[in-house]
Amino acid sequence: TMLPLLLLLLAAAHGLDGLTDLKAPVLASTSLGGRITTSTFVLDQPRCIFTNVPKDTVIWLVVADPKAVPDFNNSVEPGGPGREFQQFLNSTLAYMTLNTTILNYPCPKNPGDITVLRVGSETSCAKDKTRPTCNGPLPGPGPYQVKFLALNGSKPVAQTRWSDRITLRTAQPSGSIAVPGSGHSAGMIALTSILSILFAILLAGLVAML
Amino acid sequence: MAKSDDGIRILQGLLVFGNVVTGMCGIALTAECIFFVSDPHGLYPLLEATENDDIYAAAWIGIFVGFALFALSILGIVAVIKSNRTLLLVYIILMLITYAFEMASCITAVTQRDFLTPNLFLKQMLERYNKSEADNNNDKWMTEGVTKTWDKLMLQNQCCGVQGASDWQEYTSAFRRTHSDADYPWPHNCCVMNAQGSPINLDGCKLGVPGYYNSNGCYDAISGPMNTHAWGVAWFGFAILCWTFFVLLGTMFYWSRVEY
Numbered sequence: 001t002m003l004p005l006l007l008l009l010l011a012a013a014h015g016l017d018g019l020t021d022l023k024a025p026v027l028a029s030t031s032l033g034g035r036i037t038t039s040t041f042v043l044d045q046p047r048c049i050f051t052n053v054p055k056d057t058v059i060w061l062v063v064a065d066p067k068a069v070p071d072f073n074n075s076v077e078p079g080g081p082g083r084e085f086q087q088f089l090n091s092t093l094a095y096m097t098l099n100t101t102i103l104n105y106p107c108p109k110n111p112g113d114i115t116v117l118r119v120g121s122e123t124s125c126a127k128d129k130t131r132p133t134c135n136g137p138l139p140g141p142g143p144y145q146v147k148f149l150a151l152n153g154s155k156p157v158a159q160t161r162w163s164d165r166i167t168l169r170t171a172q173p174s175g176s177i178a179v180p181g182s183g184h185s186a187g188m189i190a191l192t193s194i195l196s197i198l199f200a201i202l203l204a205g206l207v208a209m210l
Numbered sequence: 211m212a213k214s215d216d217g218i219r220i221l222q223g224l225l226v227f228g229n230v231v232t233g234m235c236g237i238a239l240t241a242e243c244i245f246f247v248s249d250p251h252g253l254y255p256l257l258e259a260t261e262n263d264d265i266y267a268a269a270w271i272g273i274f275v276g277f278a279l280f281a282l283s284i285l286g287i288v289a290v291i292k293s294n295r296t297l298l299l300v301y302i303i304l305m306l307i308t309y310a311f312e313m314a315s316c317i318t319a320v321t322q323r324d325f326l327t328p329n330l331f332l333k334q335m336l337e338r339y340n341k342s343e344a345d346n347n348n349d350k351w352m353t354e355g356v357t358k359t360w361d362k363l364m365l366q367n368q369c370c371g372v373q374g375a376s377d378w379q380e381y382t383s384a385f386r387r388t389h390s391d392a393d394y395p396w397p398h399n400c401c402v403m404n405a406q407g408s409p410i411n412l413d414g415c416k417l418g419v420p421g422y423y424n425s426n427g428c429y430d431a432i433s434g435p436m437n438t439h440a441w442g443v444a445w446f447g448f449a450i451l452c453w454t455f456f457v458l459l460g461t462m463f464y465w466s467r468v469e470y
Contacts, residue, residue: 032417032418033375033395034416034418116417121392123392169379174333183324185323188323191316195448199309202309202455206462209466
């Protein structure tokens with residue numbers, strides 16, 4: 001009876017389509033000033049995460065609206081119908097971008113290297129429909145969820161878990177900055193009153209002397 | 211009679227001394243105010259754009275008051291030595307007028323200093339820096355002044371924004387309308403520059419890697435010179451006026467003792 005139970009546990013540990021769920025993407029260190037802006041965010045590269053994949057695997061980043069996370073289909077072609085960046089949040093709820101081979105994420109990473117991925121940095125192709133996998137600026141403050149997906153050809157071979165929800169900054173209108181009316185400091189009040197008294201004494205002296 | 215003669219002599223000596231000090235202080239005030247008006251830190255366009263540059267008006271008044279004090283102190287010395295009642299009366303009246311002007315200058319300088327808060331400069335920077343459409347010629351002039359001043363400030367002092375680089379992220383701005391957030395999370399002048407004036411690592415600057423961009427704010431670089439300016443005019447003027455008060459009182463007393 002132990003064997004069926006063990007098999008059940010093993011099956012549950014794999015994703016629905018049999019892929020192992022590896023460690024989810026995380027935002028980069030808080031020492032980066034541009035970690036989250038109003039249209040971009042910065043993730044740590046997936047170093048030493050995809051350990052058992054063939055050398056010619058391509059790692060894609062999936063950016064999705066949280067509504068698309070529960071029934072996300074790994075087999076849809078990146079940039080294909082339903083996955084165009086230019087339609088993100090219009091007619092599609094997810095897109096894939098930042099594709100690169102696993103060789104660009106060597107493990108272990110050199111200490112002192114800043115290994116990050118900036119999501120939203122490509123502004124030149126943001127409106128270019130011929131580039132549906134563009135890494136364009138995000139259209140709103142989100143929230144968004146991301147994961148890495150490893151494709152061999154067009155077959156998914158590994159994926160990470162979905163990240164926590166990432167919410168971008170919202171800029172307050174500059175007109176809302178309160179410019180308080182002049183509050184008078186103690187120095188100003190002291191100076192004004194002392195000078196006024198001195199001047200009054202001088203005028204009194206002038207009148208008395210004439 | 212000898213005793214009161216001595217008394218008068220002492221008073222004369224004191225008044226001459228008082229006038230000498232007033233004259234020298236007048237020259238010092240003129241020099242100090244000329245220095246402030248020359249705007250060595252190039253911050254005047256920021257004040258101009260607040261449409262309230264009273265600190266500069268106070269410095270201008272200070273220049274003329276200082277010169278007037280010098281001239282009047284010479285008149286005072288002559289009047290005291292000659293014991294001439296008419297001259298003394300003229301001296302007293304003119305000094306009182308100068309006193310009033312200097313009072314105005316001091317009070318203006320110290321009042322306007324209270325008006326210059328970080329939020330004021332923040333709002334001005336966000337609304338004017340790199341603003342593309344101007345309402346009228348005056349607006350265009352002020353916008354250009356603010357933009358050039360901020361560019362120079364950020365380059366020379368290695369700083370960004372008023373309180374920090376995050377100012378550009380936390381608030382909308384005229385800059386943001388023409389420069390996308392992905393390409394310019396903050397202006398490129400916030401990046402650490404090499405000797406040729408271009409960023410040493412533009413991607414590092416956009417990412418916000420410490421060492422490739424300046425995250426500290428420029429408020430200290432603005433408020434330091436403005437404080438010196440305002441306090442220099444206001445409190446030095448105050449000290450001169452206190453001294454002049456005693457000299458004038460002495461002169462009035464002397465006038466009432468001089469015989470026709």
